[in-house]
Amino acid sequence: MAPYEPEQDTSGTGELRAGRRKAARYVVPVAVAGVAAATIGLVPALATSGDPDLPDVTAQELIEKIAASDTQQLSGNVKISTDLGLPSFGGDMAGGFAPGGGGGDEGGDGKGSAADPQSKLMELASGTHTLRVAADGPDKQKLSVLDDAAEYSLIHNGDDVWAYDSKSNEAYHSKTEGKAHGKDSGKDSAKKDLPEGVPSTPKELAEEALKAVDDTTSVKVDGTAQVAGRDAYRLVIKPKQAGSTVGQITVAVDSETGTPLKFTLSPAGGGSAVVDAGFTKVDFGKPSASTFDFTPPKGAKVTEADDAEAGKHGFKDGGKEFGGKEFGKEFEGKEFKGGQDLNGLNVIGKGWNSIAELELPGGQGLPTGGSGDVPPDAQRLLDSLGDQVSGKFGSGTVFKTRLVNALITEDGKVYAGAVTKDALVKAANAAK
Missing domain, CATH: 2.50.20.10 (Lipoprotein localisation LolA/LolB/LppX)
Structure with missing residues (x-):
C-alpha cells in the first residue's frame, strides 16, 4: 500500500x-x-x-x-x-x-x-x-x-x-x-x-x-x-x-x-x-x-x-x-461575499459554509396553526417535518436532510446550505 x-x-x-x-x-x-x-x-x-x-x-x-x-x-x-x-x-x-x-x-x-x-x-x-x-x-x-x-x-x-x-x-x-x-x-x-x-x-x-x-x-x-x-x-x-x-x-x-x-x-x-x-x-x-x-x-x-x-x-x-x-454556471468565476445580490439570490459566507439567502414569493413564510389558516392535522404534519427555531430574525422552521438544511422564516426569507441548523440561525440573525 x-x-x-x-x-x-x-x-x-x-x-x-x-x-x-x-x-x-x-x-x-x-x-x-x-x-x-x-x-x-x-x-x-x-x-x-x-x-x-x-x-x-x-x-x-x-x-x-x-x-x-x-x-x-x-x-x-x-x-x-x-x-x-x-x-x-x-x-x-x-x-x-x-x-x-x-x-x-x-x-x-x-x-x-x-x-x-x-x-x-x-x-x-x-x-x-x-x-x-x-x-x-x-x-x-x-x-x-x-x-x-x-x-x-x-x-x-x-x-x-x-x-x-x-x-x-x-x-x-x-x-x-x-x-x-x-x-x-x-x-x-x-x-x-x-x-x-x-x-x-x-x-x-x-x-x-x-x-x-x-x-x-x-x-x-x-x-x-x-x-x-x-x-x-x-x-x-x-x-x-x-x-x-x-x-x-x-x-x-x-x-x-x-x-x-x-x-x-x-x-x-x-x-x-x-x-x-x-x-x-x-x-x-x-x-x-x-x-x-x-x-x-x-x-x-x-x-x-x-x-x-x-x-x-x-x-x-x-x-x-x-x-x-x-x-x-451563473456563478462561475465570481467572488461571493455577504450582501452581494445576484438575481434575487444572496450568498452568505464562502466555501463549504456558503448559505443561499432568498425570499419566497409574497414575502411571507409558511402558515402556522396560530394563524387559523392551517387545519390542526396539517399543522402537525408541517411540525413533524421541521424544527421550530427563533432568534433576532424572529421565528421560523428548519427543514433538515442529512446534507442540505433550509430555514424558512415567518417573514418569507429562506436560508439554505450544506450547513448545520445553528449555522442557518446565525446567518439569519446576522442578516437582520
Missing part, C-alpha cells in the same frame, strides 16, 4: 487549485430544500478489495491527473446509492416534482412523457440504483437505469438523443443542431439536450466536488484501494470549517487513466454515506457501435422534445435554473 501522505494545507498555495482554476466556488444552488437535496445526492462506503502497492503521489499530482484524464471510451456498470433521509422520490412522485418533468404519466394523456429524462433521472436522488453506461467519444453515450422488471435508457448518437422507458413503452426524442451549425455546435447542442441536473457517474460527481477545493478545504491522498478490479488512489476532500454537514468526500481515482471510479460523500454527523456511486465493472475498450443504435419498438408512444416544450410547467429551459449545473 502506498504510505499515507501528511495532510496538505491548501491555504496560501495556488498549486493545488491549478488544475481546477476554472471551477466556481462551492455554492448550494437552492430554491427549495427538496430540489437542492435532489441535485446533490450520492453514498455507501467504498466497497473495495485489496490494497494495491502503487507509487507515491501528492494530492496536487492526483488532482492534475483527474483534470488531464480524457477517457473517451468505456463501458460498465455503476451502482449509485443516495440516503438524504428523505422519503423515496421514485416512480410518479419523482416525475411530478422534477423541474421540467412531464409528470411521468403512463396513460398518454398528452401532457408529458414517462420517458422524459428530466423526470426519470430525478429518481437517482433517492435509494439504490444500478446503471449501465457506455461512451465512445463526445457524440456517443448511453446510460441505462436497470430495474427488476424494466429498463430506462438514455442514448446520444450523433444528432439524436433518445430516451426509452420499457415499463410504459414510451420514447422521448430530441435533435441536436450539429448538421445545421457545424461540427462543434453539434457537441454543444448534445450537452444542452442531455439532462444535467443529477450527476450520474463518479467522474461528474468528482468534478463537482473538486470545485470546492480552495483555502477552506483540506485535500490529501489517503492510501490506495481496488475498485471494479482496477488499482486506484484514494483522494480525500474535507472542509476545514466548522458548521458544514459534509464530513468528507472520498474519490477513488484509477491509477492508470486518472478516471474517477468511485465517489463517496460522508456526512459530518456519521452513519452511512449520503451518496455513494462507483463502478462495479468497467472496461476502457471501445464499445460496439450497435450499443448506441435505437429504434422505438412497435407500438411505442413517441414524444418529440419540441412538442413537449409547452408542458414544462412554466420552468424556463426545462427547469435547469433550479437543476444544478446550468444554474451553477
Whole structure:
C-alpha cells in the first residue's frame, strides 16, 4: 500500500487549485430544500478489495491527473446509492416534482412523457440504483437505469438523443443542431439536450466536488484501494470549517487513466454515506457501435422534445435554473461575499459554509396553526417535518436532510446550505 501522505494545507498555495482554476466556488444552488437535496445526492462506503502497492503521489499530482484524464471510451456498470433521509422520490412522485418533468404519466394523456429524462433521472436522488453506461467519444453515450422488471435508457448518437422507458413503452426524442451549425455546435447542442441536473457517474460527481477545493478545504491522498478490479488512489476532500454537514468526500481515482471510479460523500454527523456511486465493472475498450443504435419498438408512444416544450410547467429551459449545473454556471468565476445580490439570490459566507439567502414569493413564510389558516392535522404534519427555531430574525422552521438544511422564516426569507441548523440561525440573525 502506498504510505499515507501528511495532510496538505491548501491555504496560501495556488498549486493545488491549478488544475481546477476554472471551477466556481462551492455554492448550494437552492430554491427549495427538496430540489437542492435532489441535485446533490450520492453514498455507501467504498466497497473495495485489496490494497494495491502503487507509487507515491501528492494530492496536487492526483488532482492534475483527474483534470488531464480524457477517457473517451468505456463501458460498465455503476451502482449509485443516495440516503438524504428523505422519503423515496421514485416512480410518479419523482416525475411530478422534477423541474421540467412531464409528470411521468403512463396513460398518454398528452401532457408529458414517462420517458422524459428530466423526470426519470430525478429518481437517482433517492435509494439504490444500478446503471449501465457506455461512451465512445463526445457524440456517443448511453446510460441505462436497470430495474427488476424494466429498463430506462438514455442514448446520444450523433444528432439524436433518445430516451426509452420499457415499463410504459414510451420514447422521448430530441435533435441536436450539429448538421445545421457545424461540427462543434453539434457537441454543444448534445450537452444542452442531455439532462444535467443529477450527476450520474463518479467522474461528474468528482468534478463537482473538486470545485470546492480552495483555502477552506483540506485535500490529501489517503492510501490506495481496488475498485471494479482496477488499482486506484484514494483522494480525500474535507472542509476545514466548522458548521458544514459534509464530513468528507472520498474519490477513488484509477491509477492508470486518472478516471474517477468511485465517489463517496460522508456526512459530518456519521452513519452511512449520503451518496455513494462507483463502478462495479468497467472496461476502457471501445464499445460496439450497435450499443448506441435505437429504434422505438412497435407500438411505442413517441414524444418529440419540441412538442413537449409547452408542458414544462412554466420552468424556463426545462427547469435547469433550479437543476444544478446550468444554474451553477451563473456563478462561475465570481467572488461571493455577504450582501452581494445576484438575481434575487444572496450568498452568505464562502466555501463549504456558503448559505443561499432568498425570499419566497409574497414575502411571507409558511402558515402556522396560530394563524387559523392551517387545519390542526396539517399543522402537525408541517411540525413533524421541521424544527421550530427563533432568534433576532424572529421565528421560523428548519427543514433538515442529512446534507442540505433550509430555514424558512415567518417573514418569507429562506436560508439554505450544506450547513448545520445553528449555522442557518446565525446567518439569519446576522442578516437582520
